[in-house]
Amino acid sequence: MTPTGIEAVFLANRDKLVRFLAARGAGDAAEDLVQDLWVKMAGRMDGPIANPLAYLYRAADMLMIDRYRSRRQAERRDQDWAEDQHLQEAGPEPPAERALVARQTAERVAATLTALGERPATVFRRARIEGIPQRQIAAELGVSISTVESDLRMAAHALAALKDQIG
Amino acid sequence: MSQDPVNPIDDVALDWALRMADPARADWDGFTDWLEANPVHAAAYDRMTAALLDAEDSLRAHPDVIAPEPVIVEAEPPRRRPLRWIGGAVAAALVGAVGVGLWSERPQPYVIETAAGEVRRVPLADGSAIMLAGGSRITLDHADPRRAVMERGEALFQVRHDDRHPFSVDARGLALTDLGTVFDVRLGRRMTRVAVAEGAVMVNPRGAALRLDAGQAVLAEGNRLVRQTVAAEAVGGWRDGRLAYDGAALSDVAEDLARFLGRPVAVRPSVAGQAFRGTIDLNAVRRDPRLLGALLNVAVREDGQGWMLEPRG
Numbered sequence: 001m002t003p004t005g006i007e008a009v010f011l012a013n014r015d016k017l018v019r020f021l022a023a024r025g026a027g028d029a030a031e032d033l034v035q036d037l038w039v040k041m042a043g044r045m046d047g048p049i050a051n052p053l054a055y056l057y058r059a060a061d062m063l064m065i066d067r068y069r070s071r072r073q074a075e076r077r078d079q080d081w082a083e084d085q086h087l088q089e090a091g092p093e094p095p096a097e098r099a100l101v102a103r104q105t106a107e108r109v110a111a112t113l114t115a116l117g118e119r120p121a122t123v124f125r126r127a128r129i130e131g132i133p134q135r136q137i138a139a140e141l142g143v144s145i146s147t148v149e150s151d152l153r154m155a156a157h158a159l160a161a162l163k164d165q166i167g
Numbered sequence: 168m169s170q171d172p173v174n175p176i177d178d179v180a181l182d183w184a185l186r187m188a189d190p191a192r193a194d195w196d197g198f199t200d201w202l203e204a205n206p207v208h209a210a211a212y213d214r215m216t217a218a219l220l221d222a223e224d225s226l227r228a229h230p231d232v233i234a235p236e237p238v239i240v241e242a243e244p245p246r247r248r249p250l251r252w253i254g255g256a257v258a259a260a261l262v263g264a265v266g267v268g269l270w271s272e273r274p275q276p277y278v279i280e281t282a283a284g285e286v287r288r289v290p291l292a293d294g295s296a297i298m299l300a301g302g303s304r305i306t307l308d309h310a311d312p313r314r315a316v317m318e319r320g321e322a323l324f325q326v327r328h329d330d331r332h333p334f335s336v337d338a339r340g341l342a343l344t345d346l347g348t349v350f351d352v353r354l355g356r357r358m359t360r361v362a363v364a365e366g367a368v369m370v371n372p373r374g375a376a377l378r379l380d381a382g383q384a385v386l387a388e389g390n391r392l393v394r395q396t397v398a399a400e401a402v403g404g405w406r407d408g409r410l411a412y413d414g415a416a417l418s419d420v421a422e423d424l425a426r427f428l429g430r431p432v433a434v435r436p437s438v439a440g441q442a443f444r445g446t447i448d449l450n451a452v453r454r455d456p457r458l459l460g461a462l463l464n465v466a467v468r469e470d471g472q473g474w475m476l477e478p479r480g
Contacts (some may be wrong), residue, residue: 021193023202025209057195061187065220068213098220106229109222113233125233127189128223134189149185156181156219 010038011053017060024064037063105166112162116154123148124155180211184219275309281320284429286406295334298406302426320426321353323403328366341387344369346378351403356390356420362395364402367385401446408449414442417463421476428453431473438465439476 010017014034021030037060113121119141126132126140127148134152138145183201186192202208218255226233281287283302290296292312299305303320313326316337326334328347336343338352338359348366353359361370362384370377370385377392379385382399385392401411410423418439425432427449443463452458456474460467465476 016199020199020202023199023209025213044393051190054190054193054195058187058190058193064209065213068222069217072217085224102225103229103232106232107224109225110229110232122235126227128219133191135191152185153182156185156215157178159222160181160215160218161179163221 006052006055007042010041010056013053013056017056020057021060021064024061025068026064033063034060066162108162108166109159112158113155116151116158119143120151123151127152176205176207176211177215177251180208180409181219182216183212184216197409199263252476274311276306277309278304278306280304282429283426293329294327296325298325298403300405300426301429316346317354319354321351321405321423323351323406325347325349333369338387342371349403350379353423355422357419358386360386362397364399369433381406404446405449410447410449412445412447413442417441417465420447420463424452424459425473431470432471432476433473434465434476435478438476441465 017037018030018034021144022028026033037056041056041059052138074126113124122141123137127134127136140147141148179201183198186194187198196364202212279287279289279304281299281301285301287299288296289305289307291307292309295312297305297307297315299319300323303322304318305322306316306318307437308314313332313334314331314337315322315335317339319449324334324336324345326345326348327333328477330344332400334345335346336345336352338361339354339359341359343350343352343361346367349364349370350362350366350368351362351364353362361368361379363379365381365383367381368379370379377385377394380395382397384397384402386395387393395413397413398411401409404411405423405427410420410427412420416439418434420443421432421434421439424447441464443464447459447462456467456469459465459474459476460479463476464479468475468477
């Protein structure tokens with residue numbers, strides 16, 4: 001059986017995806033990761049995909065982001081554990097406290113966005129939380145796409161700066 | 168952005184993070200080149216992307232902290248009309264008027280509830296009237312006849328307009344203010360619908376301030392408001408036993424039928440999303456439920472006390 005659709009696209013672009021993953025920080029593991037990626041993706045393909053190559057790239061990109069985030073989380077857990085050892089008595093943070101901290105973080109994120117003004121906050125929410133295309137956001141707000149882009153950039157900067165502060 | 172604490176590489180990485188998440192702007196070859204140009208680029212991109220995702224996850228987990236304004240979406244794609252925003256000053260004036268302490272007495276709330284299949288007219292002290300459809304519940308206030316809180320079902324408001332004291336309705340969090348009006352409010356399981364027969368209604372005067380004129384409706388689902396066009400004369404047609412639809416899901420139609428006919432009407436999931444366009448004559452259907460089958464293009468099966476709408480075999 002000749003491969004069709006996304007499989008054909010995958011096979012034709014396998015080398016490019018390996019190169020991408022290597023540059024993306026996977027190094028020598030890029031070959032293995034590309035194979036993992038395909039196994040994962042082949043299992044949950046439903047419906048036609050508009051741009052299969054971009055879809056594969058994005059999936060590879062997200063795979064690396066997930067790896068980064070889970071690595072960072074593990075490091076944080078280790079660090080917490082080390083601190084707990086240090087404090088002997090202190091068990092893990094109680095759930096209520098953790099929920100409170102999470103809520104305070106969300107409030108700071110929201111405050112950072114609202115401080116930029118109503119439009120940048122709306123643009124960020126529509127684009128990044130709700131996944132609305134920028135063209136549509138521009139139409140809804142009656143502004144140009146470049147305004148939407150610059151609002152988005154401004155919001156992203158503010159959030160990156162906040163992240164620097166709160167870790 | 169010179170005072171920005173983000174360093175130059177992070178700055179570029181942040182731009183890539185935004186860009187690669189946007190299918191319309193993603194450039195995977197260009198991005199690969201940038202990553203290959205310097206090994207620290209990948210790490211910066213990870214950090215910046217994670218910073219954004221962390222912030223977004225945090226907001227998603229606490230949706231109330233940003234309390235988004237409802238988003239208005241035009242429902243008719245072929246002709247895109249400009250959104251009808253009302254000026255902030257007008258909206259503010261309306262809010263002011265609603266908030267004025269004219270009805271300074273203590274609230275004396277009372278509840279009116281109808282059984283499924285029942286329709287009741289509720290006259291108000293100011294000359295307005297509310298027609299309450301079956302299976303509905305509304306809270307009113309003896310101390311302030313210009314306020315109503317819809318809790319369930321559907322109601323047609325025939326409001327005597329008073330510029331100084333607009334009539335306001337709270338429809339499951341959607342604030343409505345009349346601008347001289349006959350309008351219908353329906354609280355469905357999934358969405359709230361407001362349709363205007365005469366005059367105009369302001370939806371959410373404090374926020375989006377969306378004005379609905381006669382022949383217009385808005386569907387609210389979560390934070391999303393979708394504007395629709397309706398036949399003004401069909402709004403509140405249920406008073407005369409007519410239910411008019413323009414592309415409603417069968418599950419919504421069944422919900423209405425149950426409320427107006429006073430018996431359970433269920434839909435098989437395979438046809439629940441089927442769209443219906445047309446008018447249902449409730450009296451005719453009461454006499455002969457099989458009519459529904461032909462009208463809705465389903466099979467109607469008697470199911471104990473009620474009906475089950477199924478795909479036609």
